[in-house]
Amino acid sequence: MRDMSDDDTNHPATEIERKFLVSDPPVPRRSPASIHQGYVTVGPDGTEVRLRRKGDRFFQTIKRGSGLSRIESEIELTREQFDALWPQTEGRRVVKDRYEIPYRGCVIELDVFHGALEGLVIAEVEFGTVNQSNSFTPPDWFGDDVTEDPRYTNRSLAIEGRPGQNT
């Protein structure tokens, strides 16, 4: 079985996760991680080059292909490397605070967006198996399930903006 740890440098090849809109999040008990991420390029073949700053750490992720042939490579960058590349993401960025909330053996990642996406809050839950995903009972403060809605990928939010709010 694959290593399913999620430490930002060692993602599993296949993620099983669900995603929900949130209109009235609970008051978080822990402080968030500040995340800035931007997309260098999103090719028509699905290639994605993403830069991310999470607190004081810096990452670059490349994803190619789709489905089973998807290859993902992530490296940690120094701050200097990140700063040199970050201008390449101008106009294709999201800024958000991420709260991690333990919930019935899972962890809810609550993303509170800022900047152009101010007001948008999305909760993501990652699962070890499809069974766990199917049997998951969302807390009552979760809104619409947007797991299958491509407009709510971070990549789409960064490039296209918030769905239904073309500005």
Added chain:
Amino acid sequence: MRDMSDDDTNHPATEIERKFLVSDPPVPRRSPASIHQGYVTVGPDGTEVRLRRKGDRFFQTIKRGSGLSRIESEIELTREQFDALWPQTEGRRVVKDRYEIPYRGCVIELDVFHGALEGLVIAEVEFGTVNQSNSFTPPDWFGDDVTEDPRYTNRSLAIEGRPGQNT
């Protein structure tokens, strides 16, 4: 005036260079630098993400846009970072030996290709000004001027192969 040094981490924004095919190169007096370069992605908007190993140093270059609005960012990578990303370039690589040959106040970069491009030799000369470029007299061992031929960019050679030799 811009810094025109060419030290692999500080390229000028605009390069003035000419490129020639070579069928019968002179015997080089110095040993070459071994270059492996591969393209992560080449987007329809002109975005290019290139990895390069030159001897024992490793680089990633991102180029976006075209013409005057072209932005280029290059960072040096550690070997570990390079190794983690290199698989993303599979099928879009060139391998070559680069000889640097002083010639009348310029430096000729003589690229001897290997692998799928074995037999191809290209000479490049970079100039400080358009005047220098126009008044350049090629040595008699230079062949066709392919400066304007897009099939002879390294990126095209890596992806499309050698012109006229579809295999």
